[in-house]
Amino acid sequence: MTQPSTNASSDSALSVRGLRTVFHTDAGTAVAVDGVSFDLAAGETLALVGESGCGKSVTALSILRLIPSPPGEITDGEVLFDGRALLGLPEREMRRVRGNDISMIFQEPMTSMNPVFRVGAQIASVIRLHRGLDRAAAWTEAVRALERVNIPEAARRAQDYPHQLSGGMLQRVMIALALACGPRVLIADEPTTALDVTIQAQILSLLREVRRDTGMAVLLITHDLGVVAETADAVAVMYAGRIVERAPVAELFANPAHPYTRELFQSLPVLNAGAARLHAIRGSVPPATAYPAGCRFHPRCSRALPVCALREPPVAEVGPGHTAACWLHCPEAAAEPPAAEGGKGA
């Protein structure tokens, strides 16, 4: 049973407001995240979905202040957790938030673990650090944490080094590590992308189980709309550093409102099995150093209006809890002179 997430903004576990993260590169300033705002309710799973380079991972890393600086820099915005503004916290306090209150799991479990320590010891050290238990008690807790993520023979497996475990097992260890201190928010950055499909199914069902048991909120970062459909309560679609559409999951899949979301669905082979040709979105994602003016999707959009190249679209309410940043959903755009539609297509 999934919990409905109608009142997303009332009791939010995590709020992000106007987040802007840039990277200073040789090619200029890359604006990876540009004014991203969302609320994550307690117990809710919000999927942040988009293609590579859209800023979804940078958003996640910015929340935990894990952006390497330099070259990265959070230039604007606020992250609110439990009434506290995380971006202004001293590093010492921030360290207490990470792992304790907000935890994160990554795509590559192998590169996120220390190869020279036993997996049990790595979990135990986190428990000792955050919960102040002694060595023996922390080890017992670590084994219990491994049992909770369904690792068979957990006491024996705790003695293994990371290279002795398969990818799926390691991802379970990562989840055990992330959950060891009972966080209220889990950020999962492409948690199943590196895994085979049968193992992915195991990990997704584990994440659902854990969420049901603990009631924690999950921010799921993924490019896979299949994973979104199976796990999320709400979805925010990102493109070129911005959230272009946000909706409850059923609503988004039933009535995608932003042309980017619609075209993304049309390009999925699994939804268009009978089609001889897939719909391909023309062109490619613009570099973060040189976004087009107006709506950032307009050069690739099949329904672009003249106004799209000139002005940024406002966020329009298109349904209950469903917003889209698109001129097509703004009545005043329709009042503009008709589009020279033939100009771009063919």
Next chain:
Amino acid sequence: MSGDLLVVRDLVKHFPVRGGVFGRAVASVRAVDGVSFSIPRGATLSLVGESGSGKTTTGRLVLRLVEPTSGEVSFDGTDVLRADRGTLRALRKRMQIIFQDPYASLNPRMTVGGMLGEILRVHRLARGAAVAARVAELLDLVGLPGAAADRYPHEFSGGQRQRVGIARALAVEPEFIIADEPVSALDVSIQAQILNLLKDLQERLGLTYLFISHDLAVVRHISTHVAVMYLGRIVETAPAADLFAAPVHPYTKALLAAAPVPDPAARRDRLVLAGDVPSPINPPSGCPFHPRCPDVRPECPRTAQRLADTGSGHFAACAVHAPERH
């Protein structure tokens, strides 16, 4: 002779695992363990399976980029495995490969035009001014602008690089292309562009494909025939429409059930396969899938099943569907 361009029989590749002070072979990885299939001219056979299933090694063996331990590969009637250097060289002009990561398979110090030109000159396909003309033609064929000839691989996006990889494969005018996870590293919107391109090229040039992928949705879209691999063996093979409409082998069923569907209404308690894929160094006895199989029978750990016809070209290696003659 039938209309099959490629026929593979009982292909086996065991890689030695060396250990100890003297580096003796202490075990072997049975990467490919008796694989047979054939591909009709103009068709697309997909090898689908999880990591370690042997699908990539099978592709390499067909081209003899890796020498097989045993088996037969016949390309248009020519025995590939017993071909001498000259014959093999001539064969490789007709058989090409596209890799998953085009960036790793392109020379970073050569312009795209320089790279394609070199292929044309080495294979004596064009010389002088004809080289530049043919390079432009190839770029146009894969949907790249002519100016791409003067650029280096790092100047392209992932999707464009894969187009360059395809242009390189097409430079020698092959009949047969092995595409090894060609869209796995690409975003969905770009993936669609490349899949459409591969389909267009097949129609225009009459190409035959061996398509290697872990992605069932992609396989379903591009294939005429599908072979599902598990631990070095083909466990089920059928025309694509049949396989997806009526999978027979429990592993195929589990694989199809495991793939997440982008439809929240289809969210369901599905069959989640327990355990990991076993090691190909020491595969389970009998049917290699039996330790994870939901329909396991008493005989499964003892007898390995051969592929048996379950009707209309649909073959499966499973005791549940074995003919009742033993």
